[in-house]
Every structure is written in C-alpha cells, then in structure tokens.
Amino acid sequence: MTRSAQNSTAPAVVTSDAMVCEVLNGALGGYRMLRQWEASDPIAMLRQDAADVRVLVAFGSVPLRSDLIDALPNLGLVQVMSAGYDGVDPALLIERGIQLANVGEANSGVVADHALALALAARRHIINGDNWVRTGQWDNVGRYPLVSTISEEKAGILGLGHIGRSIARRLAGFGVETAWWGPRPKPDESLPRADSLLALAKASSLLFISCPGAPETEKLVDRNVIEAVGADGLIINVSRGSVVDEDALIDALRNGRLGWAALDVFEKEPAPVARWADVPNVVLSPHHAGVSFGALDEIRKRVRENVDRFHAGEPVLNRII
Amino acid sequence: MTRSAQNSTAPAVVTSDAMVCEVLNGALGGYRMLRQWEASDPIAMLRQDAADVRVLVAFGSVPLRSDLIDALPNLGLVQVMSAGYDGVDPALLIERGIQLANVGEANSGVVADHALALALAARRHIINGDNWVRTGQWDNVGRYPLVSTISEEKAGILGLGHIGRSIARRLAGFGVETAWWGPRPKPDESLPRADSLLALAKASSLLFISCPGAPETEKLVDRNVIEAVGADGLIINVSRGSVVDEDALIDALRNGRLGWAALDVFEKEPAPVARWADVPNVVLSPHHAGVSFGALDEIRKRVRENVDRFHAGEPVLNRII
Numbered sequence: 001m002t003r004s005a006q007n008s009t010a011p012a013v014v015t016s017d018a019m020v021c022e023v024l025n026g027a028l029g030g031y032r033m034l035r036q037w038e039a040s041d042p043i044a045m046l047r048q049d050a051a052d053v054r055v056l057v058a059f060g061s062v063p064l065r066s067d068l069i070d071a072l073p074n075l076g077l078v079q080v081m082s083a084g085y086d087g088v089d090p091a092l093l094i095e096r097g098i099q100l101a102n103v104g105e106a107n108s109g110v111v112a113d114h115a116l117a118l119a120l121a122a123r124r125h126i127i128n129g130d131n132w133v134r135t136g137q138w139d140n141v142g143r144y145p146l147v148s149t150i151s152e153e154k155a156g157i158l159g160l161g162h163i164g165r166s167i168a169r170r171l172a173g174f175g176v177e178t179a180w181w182g183p184r185p186k187p188d189e190s191l192p193r194a195d196s197l198l199a200l201a202k203a204s205s206l207l208f209i210s211c212p213g214a215p216e217t218e219k220l221v222d223r224n225v226i227e228a229v230g231a232d233g234l235i236i237n238v239s240r241g242s243v244v245d246e247d248a249l250i251d252a253l254r255n256g257r258l259g260w261a262a263l264d265v266f267e268k269e270p271a272p273v274a275r276w277a278d279v280p281n282v283v284l285s286p287h288h289a290g291v292s293f294g295a296l297d298e299i300r301k302r303v304r305e306n307v308d309r310f311h312a313g314e315p316v317l318n319r320i321i
Numbered sequence: 322m323t324r325s326a327q328n329s330t331a332p333a334v335v336t337s338d339a340m341v342c343e344v345l346n347g348a349l350g351g352y353r354m355l356r357q358w359e360a361s362d363p364i365a366m367l368r369q370d371a372a373d374v375r376v377l378v379a380f381g382s383v384p385l386r387s388d389l390i391d392a393l394p395n396l397g398l399v400q401v402m403s404a405g406y407d408g409v410d411p412a413l414l415i416e417r418g419i420q421l422a423n424v425g426e427a428n429s430g431v432v433a434d435h436a437l438a439l440a441l442a443a444r445r446h447i448i449n450g451d452n453w454v455r456t457g458q459w460d461n462v463g464r465y466p467l468v469s470t471i472s473e474e475k476a477g478i479l480g481l482g483h484i485g486r487s488i489a490r491r492l493a494g495f496g497v498e499t500a501w502w503g504p505r506p507k508p509d510e511s512l513p514r515a516d517s518l519l520a521l522a523k524a525s526s527l528l529f530i531s532c533p534g535a536p537e538t539e540k541l542v543d544r545n546v547i548e549a550v551g552a553d554g555l556i557i558n559v560s561r562g563s564v565v566d567e568d569a570l571i572d573a574l575r576n577g578r579l580g581w582a583a584l585d586v587f588e589k590e591p592a593p594v595a596r597w598a599d600v601p602n603v604v605l606s607p608h609h610a611g612v613s614f615g616a617l618d619e620i621r622k623r624v625r626e627n628v629d630r631f632h633a634g635e636p637v638l639n640r641i642i
Contacts, residue, residue: 019464113470113495117441124438126604127448133605134598138591143340144607149434152615173494174434270459277455283447284454286465294473 011311012049016058016068020081024057027300028307036068046071055307060084060102061213061240061287066092077101077310081299082290083108083162085320086213086240093321099310103302104318105162107295112166114289115208115238118262122234122283123150148232151175156204158197158221159211159239160186167208179203182211197221201228205259206236213240223248227257234260238289241266250279264289332632333370337379337389341402345378348621349628357389367392376628381405381423382534382561382608387413398422398631402620403611404429404483406641407534407561414642420631424623425639426483428616433487435610436529436559439583443555443604444471469553472496477525479518479542480532480560481507488529500524503532518542522549526580527557534561544569548578555581559610562587571600585610 012032015021021033034053039045046053046068053072058064060080064087069075077099078088085102093100121127125147131137132144155171157164157180164180168191171178179192181200186193194200197220201207207229211217221235221244229235235258237244246267252258262283263271269287276284306316333353336342342354355374360366367374367389374393379385381401385408390396398420399409406423414421442448446468452458453465476492478485478501485501489512492499500513502521507514515521518541522528528550532538542556542565550556556579558565567588573579583604584592590608597605627637 109472109496110470113441113472114445116437116495117445117447120434120438121442121447124435124606126438126442126606127451129606129609130448130604132607133592134594136591136594138607139594144609146612146614146617147609149431149613149615151430151434152613169496170491170494173491174437175430175490270457271454273455273457273460283451285445285447285450286453286459288450288465288468291467292470292473293467294470296467 011054012052013307014046014053014056014068014072016056016062016064020057020059023081023296024300024303027304028057031307043067043071050074055079055310057081057303057307058087060087062087064088069093069096069098077306077316079303079306079310079316081303083111084213084240086242090321098321099316099319100321101306101316101319103299105166106298106302107290107292108162108166110292110295111163111210111238111289112170113292114264114285115163115167115210115236116170118238118264118283118285118289119150119206119208119234119236122236122260122262122281123148123153127283150206153205154178154203155206155208156180156194156200157191157208157210158182158200158243159209160189160191161210161212163238164208164210167210176206183216197225198228201225201233204229205233207233209235209237209239209243211239211243213242217243219243219245221245221249223252226252229258231256232259234262236262238264241269250275253279253281332375333373334628335367335374335377335389335393337377337383337385341378341380344402344617345621345624348625349378352628364388364392371395376400376631378402378624378628379408381408383408385409390414390417390419398627398637400624400627400631400637402624404432405534405561407563411642419642420637420640421642422627422637422640424620426487427619427623428611428613429483429487431613431616432484432531432559432610433491434613435585435606436484436488436531436557437491439559439585439604439606439610440471440527440529440555440557443557443581443583443602444469444474448604471527474526475499475524476527476529477501477515477521478512478529478531479503479521479564480530480538481510481512482531482533484559485529485531488531497527504537518546519549522546522554525550526554528554530556530558530560530564532560532564534563538564540564540566542566542570544573547573550579552577553580555583557583559585562590571596574600574602 010032014034036042036046054076057079060082151174155176155178160180181194181197260281264285331353335355357363357367375397378400381403472495476497476499481501502515502518581602585606
C-alpha cells in the first residue's frame with residue numbers, strides 16, 4: 001500500500017498522475033496525497049481511500065480517465081492546473097454533480113508572452129538568423145535577406161478571453177491594429193469584433209489562436225481560414241492543436257498559400273518528428289506556452305486556495321461547472 | 322568611364338559603396354548616381370565629376386572613407402540610412418562645414434520589434450524549444466524544462482532615444498516595470514531615470530542597449546554592469562557592439578555571472594564563428610534589427626526627401642551636424 005506519511009486524518013486529494021503531483025511540488029502540504037499510480041493496481045488502491053476523497057487535481061489538457069472518477073464516489077471537485085479543460089468530459093461531471101474549476105488568468109500573461117515570442121521569432125527569422133551567424137553565412141554569403149515585422153501588420157485574435165486580451169494588450173504596445181472574433185459579442189470590449197472568423201482572417205496578416213479547445217472549436221481554422229490569412233500571413237497557435245485543420249495547414253505551408261506558422265500545440269502531442277521535418281516556414285514549440293516560474297507559482301497558489309475552499313465548504317474560484 | 326545613362330545635367334549623388342546603391346533601389350531616380358566603385362581607380366573617377374557632387378549617401382554604421390570626402394570639394398551633406406552614424410567622423414565634417422543627417426525614427430519600430438524578438442526568444446527558449454521538438458526530445462525526454470518570461474521581470478533601457486522609447490512602449494504592453502538611464506535627464510519623460518547605469522543594471526533582470534555607438538559609449542557596459550544584471554539576467558544589444566565589453570560578456574556567460582545575452586551587434590562584424598561557437602546561453606542575430614520591408618521604404622523616402630531638400634536649398638530633416 002502506498003500512502004504518504006502525512007497525518008492520516010487529513011483530507012485525501014488525488015492527482016491524476018505522477019507529473020501533476022510533481023508539478024504541484026508540495027503546494028498541497030497538509031493534505032494526504034494519494035499516489036495511486038505507484039500501486040500495481042491503481043484503481044484498487046484508490047478504492048481503499050475512496051470515501052475520503054473529495055478533490056481530484058489534473059492537467060486541463062490531458063484526457064482525464066473516467067475510471068479514476070468512477071472509483072471516487074464522494075468526488076465533488078475536479079480542479080485543473082490551466083485555463084483549458086479540454087481533457088475533462090463536462091457531461092460526466094454534470095451527471096455526477098461534480099464541480100469543475102480552472103486557474104482563471106493565472107498563466108494568461110505567460111501564454112501571451114509566448115504567443116508574441118513565437119510571432120516575433122517567425123517574422124524576424126530568429127532561428128534562421130542565429131543559424132546564419134553560427135554557420136558563417138554572414139561572412140560567406142553576406143547580409144541576411146530582408147524580412148518583415150509585426151508592427152507593420154494587422155492582427156486578428158480568435159477568442160478574446162483572458163489570454164486573447166493579454167495578447168491584445170501586448171500588440172497595442174507594438175502599435176499593431178487588432179481585431180478579434182468569437183461566437184459571442186462582448187459589449188464592454190473596445191477592440192472591433194469581425195463579422196466572422198473568415199472576415200477576421202482576410203483582414204489580418206497575423207492570426208493568433210487563443211480560444212478554448214472543445215468540440216465546437218474543432219478544426220474551426222480550416223482550409224478557407226488558413227488561405228485567407230494567406231501567402232504573406234502568419235498563424236500563431238497557443239490554444240489547442242484541435243482548433244486547426246493541421247493537414248490543411250501543412251498543405252498550405254508547402255504550397256505557399258500560407259506564409260508561416262508558429263505552433264505551441266499540435267493535433268498529436270508530442271508532435272511527431274517526421275510529420276514536421278520538411279514543412280517549410282514553421283517555428284515549433286513543445287507546448288510550454290502556459291508555464292514559467294512565476295505562472296507556476298500562481299497556479300499552485302490557486303489550486304491550494306480552491307482545495308482549501310472546497311474542504312471548508314466555501315465556493316471555489318474560477319468555477320466552470 | 323562609368324556613368325549612369327540618366328540626364329547628365331541632373332545633380333550628381335555619390336553613394337559610399339555598391340550595397341548602399343543597391344539598398345536605395347532607385348529611390349534617387351532622376352539624380353545622376355556616380356558608381357565610383359565600378360571604376361579601376363574610384364577616386365580618380367570621382368574627381369572627374371567632383372565639382373557637381375553636393376550629397377553623399379552612406380550606411381551609418383560602416384566606416385566612411387575620408388578619401389571619398391576629400392575627393393569632393395563641394396560636398397555639403399552626408400546623409401546616412403539609419404539612426405546611427407558611428408561610421409562617420411564628426412570632426413572631419415565640422416571642419417569642412419558639411420552637414421550630417423540621419424533618418425530619424427524611420428526604423429525605430431523595427432529595431433524595437435527585433436529587441437523584443439531577441440528578449441522573448443532568449444527567455445522562452447524559442448531556438449532550443451524548436452530543436453526539442455525536431456530532434457524528438459519532446460517524445461524521448463519529455464516536457465521542456467521550466468523557463469521564465471519577460472512579463473515577470475523588471476527592465477532597464479540604456480539610451481532613451483527614438484528606439485529606447487519604442488522598446489519602452491512595447492514593454493508597457495507586457496506589464497513590465499521599466500526604468501532607463503542616459504547621461505542627460507529628460508524632464509518630459511515619465512519613465513523613471515536611474516541614478517547611474519550601474520544602478521539601472523542592479524535593478525533590472527532585462528537590460529536593453531539602445532544608445533548610440535560613439536567614443537563616449539565605448540565599453541560603457543563593462544564587467545561591473547554585466548555582473549550587476551547578474552546570473553538570472555539577460556542583456557539585449559540592438560545598438561552597436563562597441564558599447565559592450567564583449568570579452569567580459571563572454572567571460573560572464575561562461576562563468577554563469579550573466580544568465581543570457583541576445584545580440585544583434587558585435588565588436589567585429591560579421592561575428593567570427595569560432596568566437597561564439599561554445600558560448601552558452603546566447604541568441605545571435607546578423608545585425609538586421611534595423612531593416613524590414615516597411616522600414617526600408619520609409620528610409621528610402623526620407624533619404625529622397627533630404628536629397629531633394631538639400632538641392633532645393635531647403636533645410637534638411639533630422640540634421641545631426
């Protein structure tokens with residue numbers, strides 16, 4: 001039997017896997033952390049403590065196994081460690097009367113920073129430029145070819161939640177004219193909302209994707225949208241790979257109907273090496289837009305706060321369901 | 322004799338070298354462009370037309386040969402194609418009564434964009450992250466190690482001219498607390514000015530260098546300043562290599578007394594491959610912060626405007642001397 005050495009009368013908390021527990025890094029000190037993944041039969045082990053468990057902590061983007069939820073009859077809260085919660089099946093939680101909470105805007109700043117890092121790296125050829133110096137091409141070939149830059153462009157943002165707004169604030173500092181689109185108008189928002197995603201794509205040479213991953217956003221960025229961003233355009237995705245028709249994106253990059261793509265997220269993760277090896281004009285990033293030292297501290301703080309609140313019978317923050 | 326086919330009664334303009342002429346790309350259409358570098362004896366060729374030449378166009382950062390100036394008795398204006406004019410000897414122009422003009426803030430936006438691109442690429446590990454995906458480490462090793470991000474940092478700007486202010490506006494969009502230092506107070510400036518460069522470096526984990534290259538700024542960023550930015554710090558240079566004690570910078574990077582450097586400019590350019598090959602934690606860029614399609618159009622427009630103004634007897638814009 002695997003059980004922490006902490007006070008056995010403390011409330012028990014389940015984390016979905018070892019990585020979640022490692023990332024929490026002691027943030028839930030005082031709770032009994034059930035490390036079911038260390039047991040030969042994790043579900044059987046969970047069942048021993050099942051009655052005590054009212055909270056489960058998970059990554060938002062990793063599919064949450066329904067057998068974990070089934071094994072916990074008194075589960076009342078699933079707390080995810082990100083803004084996104086596409087790994088969680090809302091229907092199952094609603095059916096069981098289980099609450100779902102995320103960490104609100106805890107990491108929207110770093111995601112927006114990463115989105116700008118990707119956009120600027122693509123436009124200013126940071127990877128190829130570094131290579132130009134290191135391989136001696138600066139000396140042997142000469143000046144780096146002329147490139148464009150974001151402050152001369154128009155941007156569109158798909159999805160204006162915490163992250164989209166954080167991207168918009170950064171773009172304003174660059175003097176970039178910015179519009180957005182989402183399914184619902186936001187009367188308090190001063191940025192112009194395009195008539196449709198396609199209209200947004202047509203008007204933009206930079207398209208930032210920052211909407212939730214969900215069945216209703218699946219392949220929302222389809223061939224038509226991609227080609228509307230166009231041969232001089234750049235698509236930046238810091239949301240979920242599912243939002244983009246990735247085959248169409250790769251095809252458009254190969255055929256020059258899309259200029260560039262800068263991607264932190266992929267249809268399949270880890271991104272298969274062979275799939276991307278000879279795709280031109282892409283900057284690839286291993287799905288780490290959402291984390292930084294500071295953001296992770298804030299995420300841990302918010303998870304702790306909600307776990308405490310739930311056990312104290314207080315309303316949790318950033319409740320989704 | 323090498324002479325353009327244009328109207329021989331049109332005023333003659335000299336460009337310092339073939340590259341300047343190529344970059345101008347017809348912006349001075351209507352003028353007689355003297356292509357002295359194509360002659361076997363350029364100075365002799367220039368002397369044939371010398372009396373007609375009142376304007377010389379040069380890059381600001383490339384040393385301007387004094388024998389060109391000596392060969393042109395009626396030279397009245399040296400027009401550079403950048404904000405910097407460190408390639409020009411002011412004493413020589415003053416002695417001869419020759420005016421000097423730059424292109425003002427024509428390219429300050431793209432330089433600031435590039436500075437942010439470099440800072441974000443270093444902090445968000447854009448080059449290593451791309452490599453992590455492409456080499457299959459995401460699959461074989463796992464998640465990318467945790468990194469920091471600029472919106473959690475404090476920034477200092479050395480030199481608050483057009484470029485420094487453009488960097489400051491961008492940092493404000495990221496919510497970065499920013500201070501600056503320069504030799505002269507700016508009463509109209511709302512950003513706080515540090516008591517000294519060393520005080521600025523101590524208070525900052527991001528130090529942006531955007532002051533002019535000149536004898537008085539040579540190695541201003543010395544070992545003390547570099548070590549004050551410190552083990553967690555990042556120095557971004559989009560000014561001139563001469564402003565930094567590059568040996569001290571490399572030494573500090575090797576010994577962990579400086580965290581990172583992101584450099585568009587170097588003591589010697591092109592940057593020698595061997596010098597940088599095994600220096601850790603550097604993003605290298607082949608001195609192209611100052612150019613983009615849009616910035617180059619604006620530079621050409623301003624060069625044309627000043628050449629026209631000078632020949633019409635009107636005051637030139639962005640006059641330095």
